[in-house]
Amino acid sequence: MALQLGHCSSFLEPNSFKPEALTTKRFLSSWGFQKTSSVQHKRFEIRASASNVQPLNAASLQAGPTANVLDAELVETPDNEGSSPFLETEKDKSTLSIVVVGASGDLARKKIFPALFALFYEDHLPQAGRQSNRLFYLAIPPDVFVDATRCAKHRASSENGWTRVIVEKPFGRDTESSRELTRTLKQYLTEDQIFRIDHQLGEELVENLLVLRFSNLVFEPLWSRNYIRSVQLIFSEDFGVEGRGRYFENYGIIRDIMQNHLLQILSLFAMDTPVSLDAEDIRNEKVKVLRSIKPVELKDVVVGQYKRHCEGNVCYPAYTDDPTVSNDSLTPTFAAATMFINNSRWDGVPIMLIAGKALQSKRAEIRVQFRHVPGNLYNRNSGTDLDKATNELVLRIQPEEAVYLKVNNKVPGLGMRLDRSDLNLLYKSRYPREFPDAYERLLLDAMKGERRSFIRSDELEAAWAVFTPLLKELEEKKVVPELYSYGSSGPVGVHYLAAEHNVRLGDFGYED
Numbered sequence: 001m002a003l004q005l006g007h008c009s010s011f012l013e014p015n016s017f018k019p020e021a022l023t024t025k026r027f028l029s030s031w032g033f034q035k036t037s038s039v040q041h042k043r044f045e046i047r048a049s050a051s052n053v054q055p056l057n058a059a060s061l062q063a064g065p066t067a068n069v070l071d072a073e074l075v076e077t078p079d080n081e082g083s084s085p086f087l088e089t090e091k092d093k094s095t096l097s098i099v100v101v102g103a104s105g106d107l108a109r110k111k112i113f114p115a116l117f118a119l120f121y122e123d124h125l126p127q128a129g130r131q132s133n134r135l136f137y138l139a140i141p142p143d144v145f146v147d148a149t150r151c152a153k154h155r156a157s158s159e160n161g162w163t164r165v166i167v168e169k170p171f172g173r174d175t176e177s178s179r180e181l182t183r184t185l186k187q188y189l190t191e192d193q194i195f196r197i198d199h200q201l202g203e204e205l206v207e208n209l210l211v212l213r214f215s216n217l218v219f220e221p222l223w224s225r226n227y228i229r230s231v232q233l234i235f236s237e238d239f240g241v242e243g244r245g246r247y248f249e250n251y252g253i254i255r256d257i258m259q260n261h262l263l264q265i266l267s268l269f270a271m272d273t274p275v276s277l278d279a280e281d282i283r284n285e286k287v288k289v290l291r292s293i294k295p296v297e298l299k300d301v302v303v304g305q306y307k308r309h310c311e312g313n314v315c316y317p318a319y320t321d322d323p324t325v326s327n328d329s330l331t332p333t334f335a336a337a338t339m340f341i342n343n344s345r346w347d348g349v350p351i352m353l354i355a356g357k358a359l360q361s362k363r364a365e366i367r368v369q370f371r372h373v374p375g376n377l378y379n380r381n382s383g384t385d386l387d388k389a390t391n392e393l394v395l396r397i398q399p400e401e402a403v404y405l406k407v408n409n410k411v412p413g414l415g416m417r418l419d420r421s422d423l424n425l426l427y428k429s430r431y432p433r434e435f436p437d438a439y440e441r442l443l444l445d446a447m448k449g450e451r452r453s454f455i456r457s458d459e460l461e462a463a464w465a466v467f468t469p470l471l472k473e474l475e476e477k478k479v480v481p482e483l484y485s486y487g488s489s490g491p492v493g494v495h496y497l498a499a500e501h502n503v504r505l506g507d508f509g510y511e512d
Contacts, residue, residue, distance in 0.1 A: 095132055096135065099136045100112055105139055105140075108137075111439045112439060115439035119443060119444055122436075131160055132160055134156065134164075135164050137166045139168055145167060145185065146184045149189060150188050162449070164195055166442075166446055167185075167195065169197075170251055173250075173251065174468045175464040182457045195446045196456075198261060198453075198454075200260075201265075202445075203364075203397050204401055205395055205397040208403075209395065210282075220273075228369070229349070229390065229502070230369045230503040231269070231270075231349065231351045233269075233353050234365050234367065235257050235261060236360070236362060237358070238487070241319065245323070245325040246324040249329060253332050254332065254355075257355040258355050259466070263353075263466065264455065265397075266353070267287075270289045271286055271289050272288070272345065273285075278452075287462055288343075289341060290462035290466065292343045294340050294342060295468075295470065296469075297470070298470060301336065301337045303332035303474065303482070304333065305318075305319050305329070305331070305481040306483075306486045308321065308486065317486070319333050319357075330481060333481075334481070334491060335353075335354075336352060336353070336498075354490075354494065359489065359490055363396070364398045365396040366397070369390055369391075369392050369504060378418055391408075392405070393405050400428060401426075401427040402424065402427060406420055406422055407422075441453070
């Protein structure tokens with residue numbers, strides 16, 4: 001079996017996958033990407049072919065001078081076959097064709113192709129069946145989504161199998177643009193053909209979230225306003241925009257992280273028990289949560305932007321030092337927002353979403369702080385700080401996946417002194433094998449037609465409704481972000497925001 005990559009113009013003919021002679025290995029130059037397994041008797045081959053008009057750097061399915069795409073075709077390879085540059089597909093064999101639009105970009109090089117190779121190596125790519133199926137991955141800017149989709153629909157859709165399209169974020173800039181994007185995509189695709197990908201939904205801990213909640217009796221009864229004092233969802237990165245300034249200047253941290261990654265995780269965290277594990281039942285419950293969230297108000301938000309910071313002879317640049325960013329930019333690289341879910345389970349519980357770049361550490365986690373123990377005996381008898389002694393459940397998504405519960409216990413000895421300890425499930429200790437990358441899981445789900453880890457159009461609209469009023473107010477009032485040093489814990493204002501809503505930010509995701 002081989003993965004064959006051909007150029008755009010050949011793929012525009014619905015039944016033709018014949019590559020031109022001109023090939024390039026530019027985007028694969030760092031890969032040793034031919035691998036033979038004597039046990040499995042399979043070979044995975046990448047062959048890159050470019051249009052004879054331009055080098056391999058365009059991202060479109062349209063014919064013409066800018067057309068250039070890589071398509072990946074799964075074809076049968078006899079055990080004794082030599083290393084032929086390209087392999088012909090027998091007409092009587094069914095295939096899965098994976099088309100990566102934007103194949104010379106960073107996302108394809110760093111994530112998509114390694115994920116496909118890993119799926120092949122683990123023998124997870126589909127092989128059997130009589131249909132000719134096609135999966136398109138649009139790893140391109142959103143302003144060419146519709147052009148690529150239209151071309152795929154009219155020139156490259158499968159005639160006797162399924163055709164699916166994976167769409168990368170951002171899915172618009174606000175409610176109106178997202179709605180328009182969905183409307184135009186649905187001129188060429190049905191909702192079931194559109195797979196809006198959010199790679200955080202493919203992370204191991206996020207996948208485990210529903211298992212933790214709904215298969216352990218100890219957690220579900222506590223999962224409500226009766227026992228939970230506050231919830232924090234933290235997404236911090238220890239690097240800046242690093243060459244992505246032009247993209248980031250157009251979107252900012254709220255659109256880039258909060259509106260999609262963090263809201264998607266929150267909807268899984270806060271949803272009620274679904275009728276079943278069917279994709280539509282799970283997504284129905286997620287939509288209920290998103291529709292119950294009050295639109296975020298400016299008074300409940302802190303925005304920041306990282307500034308230049310020097311340590312000895314080493315200096316880290318400010319956001320505005322990026323050559324593609326204006327010197328007077330007001331784009332936030334940090335945001336903290338407090339929101340509330342208006343339903344019987346979560347009414348009155350403050351939920352803080354915190355996201356930022358160029359912070360002290362790289363971390364993605366959920367922190368659940370429980371209420372005080374009523375009439376706590378040890379607060380009176382041993383002087384224990386009741387605020388610090390509350391139980392806290394932490395689900396660390398990355399790095400070093402872990403689930404741990406902070407509990408109080410007696411320090412061994414003759415006196416009565418309490419200490420705070422962790423009941424810890426560290427994944428690398430309990431499960432030493434390597435975990436699949438999120439893109440592996442999501443690509444495999446798309447091939448299988450499993451939609452529960454992809455975003456439905458009504459989910460998307462409900463998520464934008466939470467942040468669109470805030471985004472418009474920030475831009476209309478030209479709110480100046482609070483500056484914070486590169487490598488710090490973020491703007492000071494976030495601590496005042498937390499104190500206002502009685503959220504303890506003592507750990508802030510860094511001390512553990």
